[in-house]
Amino acid sequence: MAKHAILSASGASRWLACPPSARLEEQFENTSSEFAREGTLAHELGELGLKINLELISTRKYNSEVKKIQANELYTADMPDYVDIYVDTCMEKVAEAKAKTPDALFKIEQRLDFSEWVPEGFGTGDFVIIADGTMEICDLKYGKGVPVSAIGNKQMRLYALGAIAEFSFLYDIEKVKMTIIQPRLDSISTDEMSVAELIGWAEEVLRPTAELAFKGEGEFCAGDHCGFCRAKAVCKARAEKNLELVKYEFSDPNVLDNAEISDILGKADELAKWAKDVQEYALEQALQGEEYPGWKVVEGRSNRKWADEDKVGEILLGQGFLESIIYTKKLDGITKIESAIGKKEVTRLLGDYIIKPSGKPTLAPESDKREVYNSPEADFK
Structure with a gap:
């Protein structure tokens, strides 16, 4: 079984913000999701793509x-299309480095200490990639649920530090580039800093915080970083932060003013996520025998279904009912067809028939990059 670091690079944004969470998480099983396994499969395909392009393996082996x-059951026909974006991006950087x-030095799936x-x-x-005094770390993010930017990314900084420790005695590295390729969200972002700046951050911020985290010391701090924490459902610091909304002091006892509504909107999403995390955790534990005062596990609602659709x-056909009446024929959606035949093939054959309707209006913070929504009614005023 592969060894997992207590203070992992992927969890750095979490344990840097909330040092004691690293040890708290040890009390909870580290399970792998289907999304994580899909990501691992995409990384394996990306590794092969780089190796064949760099002539490190034979075509037969590839x-x-x-x-x-x-x-693999998680493989889809569109996976190579997305992984190719990662491989092509890396190979463009290879060409630039060789020029x-x-x-220039190139390392694939390099262990970094x-x-x-x-x-x-x-x-x-x-x-x-190491060339001309510059080192670049490229990272594939196959997920599409959460956008990940390279700007200020703690995971990428830790990788860069590991690469500096590994190669600086051989190469005079002055500048570091950190690039995240997230092809399913059509996103490529790069952060850049000098080695001196990176080492300064490591000495002043990273080292002291990591020492606290490794010992399980420091202050618990709830925030956006809680999302992937294994203790998120039972963490008291997160509970206290979310329960602050329940203690809200309103200026008017009867109605909310706009300022109060704005404040609540800023907390509502996280409050809903926290409540859902607690509910899912409690159900999982209850199914394993845990008891919660005032609660019990019951059978949820279900809909009737045919026991044997073919029969x-x-x-019905034997009774003279028309096939067009008892069966429904509907074209699969774009995403499903892309998974079946590949994104490039869908674009080639059906690109002219794909439209993107306007999205349903939703509230978002003013910092959101999207333009303000204008309703059709407003256009006629």
Whole structure:
């Protein structure tokens, strides 16, 4: 079984903001989701794509390994299209690096040890490039649920520190670039800083905070970083922060004013997420025998369904009912068809028939990059 770092690079934004959470999480099982396994599969395909482009494996070996990936139940026909964006981006950077430095260094799935600053800290860099005094770390994010930016990204900084520790004695590295490629969200972002700036941050911020986190010390601090914490459902600091809304002091006992509504809107999403996390955790524990005063597990609502659809269809057709009446034929959605035949093929064959209607209006903070919504009614005023 692969060893997992207590202070992982992927969890850095969390334990840097909330140091004691690293040890608190140890009390909870570290399970892998289907999304994580899908991401791992995409990374394997990306690794093969880089190796064949850099002529590190034979075509025969490449084809053999790709077939194994294609046999995985999580593989979809559009996965190569998205992974190709990552591979192509990396190979463009390879060409640029070679133009400047013919003997540029390229490392794929490189183990990176940053334990000089983080106790027992290590991780894996998807793709590392060193050329002309500049080192670049490229990271594939296959998920599409949460946008991830390279700007100020703590995980990428830890990878960069690990690469500096590994290669600085061989190469004179002055500048660091950190690039995140998230193809399913059509996003590529890069952060850049000098090695001196990065080391300064590591010494002043990272090292002291990591020492606290490793010992399970420091202050609990709830925030956006709680989302992937294994203790998020039972963490008291998160509960206290969300329950502040319940204690809200209103200026008018009868109605909310606009300022109060704005304040509540800013807290409502996190409050809903927290409540859902608690409910899901409580159900999971109750199914394993835990008891919660005043609550019990019951059977939820369900809808009637045919026990044997083929037999039902046979009976109805036998009674003279038309097939067009008892069966529904509907074209699958764009995403499902892309998964079935591939994104590039959908674009080639059906690109002219794809439209993107206006989205349903929703409230968002003023910092949101989207333009203010104008209703059709407002256009006629």
